[in-house]
């Protein structure tokens with residue numbers, strides 16, 4: 001498979017109340033055609049900031065590009081002008097957000113919103129764009145698309161709005177689709193339908209997807225690879241099976257432990273990870289998870305661990321993987 005996106009050593013900060021919050025600290029990952037990469041982490045881990053940076057949507061100021069490169073089809077997006085980015089955004093790279101109500105325009109019909117991109121990027125006439133809009137609504141499973149296309153977002157249900165957002169995002173056959181918590185606001189049944197839909201559409205179109213989520217539960221059936229983020233860094237990355245069945249980072253263990261299990265008894269408590277994420281205005285010198293990690297050693301808060309290669313696709317940054325460290329087995333609670 002062809003590499004389509006290459007993010008290297010990306011760092012993004014925000015100036016807030018005189019402090020510099022280092023939201024993303026040296027993040028490196030790549031994305032291949034036809035694959036879904038899930039970026040998983042708690043709120044404040046830097047996952048949304050990373051996604052926005054790829055779209056060059058970081059508000060600047062207060063945001064600040066500190067370092068790194070974002071190579072898309074061989075070109076560094078960090079070097080593009082705003083105008084050049086406008087031609088890429090919505091056409092080659094598009095985004096689906098958590099809450100379609102805030103990203104859909106309430107004063108425009110859904111049809112008009114789908115047509116916009118097609119007229120702008122694909123040189124379609126209004127009539128062609130409208131026809132294509134009906135096809136797209138059908139593709140994302142909206143019933144009566146001929147009638148629905150003339151309606152406003154508030155006339156759609158939550159699930160239908162999310163489908164419409166996906167239709168708009170896919171209108172120009174983007175190479176990369178970034179979905180930031182696309183199902184978080186939806187109930188569980190609709191959530192599953194939307195994730196199925198995204199997978200189906202990927203099979204048909206080959207679009208590569210970056211799926212941003214705090215919920216490891218949605219990852220298992222939706223992603224090929226996973227990057228686990230904590231404190232502005234990727235702490236573990238691997239194929240879905242490697243992350244679920246052979247996780248190596250204590251934070252990943254914590255996330256797996258806080259996931260509801262199929263055989264969970266009603267009333268049985270989930271293992272939430274105690275403590276709170278680090279203050280990224282003063283990021284820890286060492287491992288970002290040290291203050292919450294049940295396995296922390298002396299060195300952990302002093303020095304950032306390097307990535308250990310566990311397989312060609314599986315990497316984790318933890319001192320436990322150093323050969324001098326005591327052997328610690330994956331705890332029972334983290335087993336899925």
Ligand code: SF4
Pocket residue numbers: 249250251287288289290291293294295296297300301305317318319320
């Ligand atoms: Fe825990 Fe240390 Fe590993 Fe960080 S480096 S996850 S503190 S054991």
Ligand code: MG
Pocket residue numbers: 043047048181
């Ligand atoms: Mg977010």
